[in-house]
Amino acid sequence: MKKQVLTGIKPTGRVHLGNYIGAIKPALEFAQNEEYMPAYFVADYHGLTKIHDKEEMNLLSRGIAATWLALGLNPEKAIFYRQSDVPDIFELSWILACFSPKGLMNRAHAYKSIVEENIEIGREADTGVNMGLFTYPILMAADILLFQTEIVPVGRDQIQHVEIARDIVESFNHTYGDTFTLPQYVIEKETAVLPGLDGRKMSKSYNNTIPLFEEPKKLQKLINKIKTDSSPPGAPKDPDASVIYSLYKEFATDIQTSEMRNRFLSGISWGEAKKELFDVMNVYLEEPRDRYNELMASPEKLNEVLLQGAEKARKKTRPLLQEVKRKIGILHS
Known part of the structure; x- marks a missing residue:
């Protein structure tokens, strides 16, 4: 059996060198190895925590998809899809939320950093925090677990999200028996944190990136x-x-x-x-x-590739979601 690998990029800005070196390049290398079955996705619902403009979301999502394909991703040899086209992910996300302690979410880096910054400048702790951002690690866990993912290539700052997914797996499996695979993260040690133009970590948040x-x-x-x-x-x-x-x-x-x-x-x-x-x-x-x-100028072609990938993805995700629903007593047939 091939090992399942999964990588997603959220559309919150143009793809930059940090995305390529830290995530896309090592992820594509898995596709060259016959031991692995890679899944790559456009994490558009993750992007919704920040992007609330229709046209911007559409353009950035297309940019992520076009980037993967331009860099050599063969959708015939991988599962390549748009997150929002696989509703099973969001159904599982709610189920996993019911096994996720609030204290675990309180410790998530993205949430903690906003709270600490708010307190430091005298604002209410949760100013600017939407529930999508707060529960982001649960949706990421659903992304990972629904594919029975064994390997998740991540940047160093994403390690905690995989660890949270592992905590959720252990809680669910303890209650209902062996159901989800325990995922492992892998990072490119030399390029785990790529400096940006100003010497800080290359990040859209710092406006110090170099678009790919x-x-x-x-x-x-x-x-x-x-x-x-x-x-x-x-x-x-x-x-x-x-x-x-x-x-x-x-x-x-x-x-x-x-x-x-x-x-x-x-x-x-x-x-x-x-x-x-x-x-x-x-x-x-x-x-x-x-x-x-060329791809950015052909949105219909991109959409067709992504919808075909979503159908391939659902062939993998639907059976597991049905199994989960039976175990928790929601599916009675």
Whole structure:
């Protein structure tokens, strides 16, 4: 039996390098291995915790789908779907909510950070918190568990969500017997937290991202904004401490990466390093960028692919949901 792998990206902004390096790239690598059955999804209902504009939600969701396909995802060899097209997920989410202590949700990082920030500036603790954000980890657990997912590739800041899903599994299985698979997370250690333009974690929240399919001139301008230290040309530079080198090695060949490492140690100037980064990224992304633009201009084609994927997904999710409903006494047939 192939191991089930699942990865989703929520449409709360344009796909950026952090998404690609931390989630999409390692997830796509699973598709190259015959031992795994990958499932990839557009997490549009997760995005609803922040995006409340119809046109923006539609555009961003299409962007996520187009990105996966442009980067080489073959929907014939994976389950590729839009979260909102699989209603079983949301039915299970309510069931799991009834096995999720409020205290567990209180400890979720996203909720805690908002509460702490509110208290720090003298606002009510729950200002700006909607129930979708508060129960976000439960919906994510439903995403994972309904596919009997064994492996969840995540960034370091998402580990807690998988741990919460494991807690929910243990509670449900203890009550009703062996039902859900206990998921495991995997992270790319070297790229778990990718720095953004300002040196902080690359995040839409910080407005410090580099969109993956930015057109060349804008891409070059953004790369030129990457924060560096004050070491002059000719001074040795630590490649392992450099955002530029971290990005470069994700798009370069092994030979190019080795050569660039030596140039850092020999004192390459920051201007030259940024130019080399742009050159290697632009070559690597040229073909996927063209494919992405074609897909974004063909929303009907994207929708067709996603609806076919949703039907494939429901063939997997419906039987498990029926089993769960029988176990809890909701389904009587």
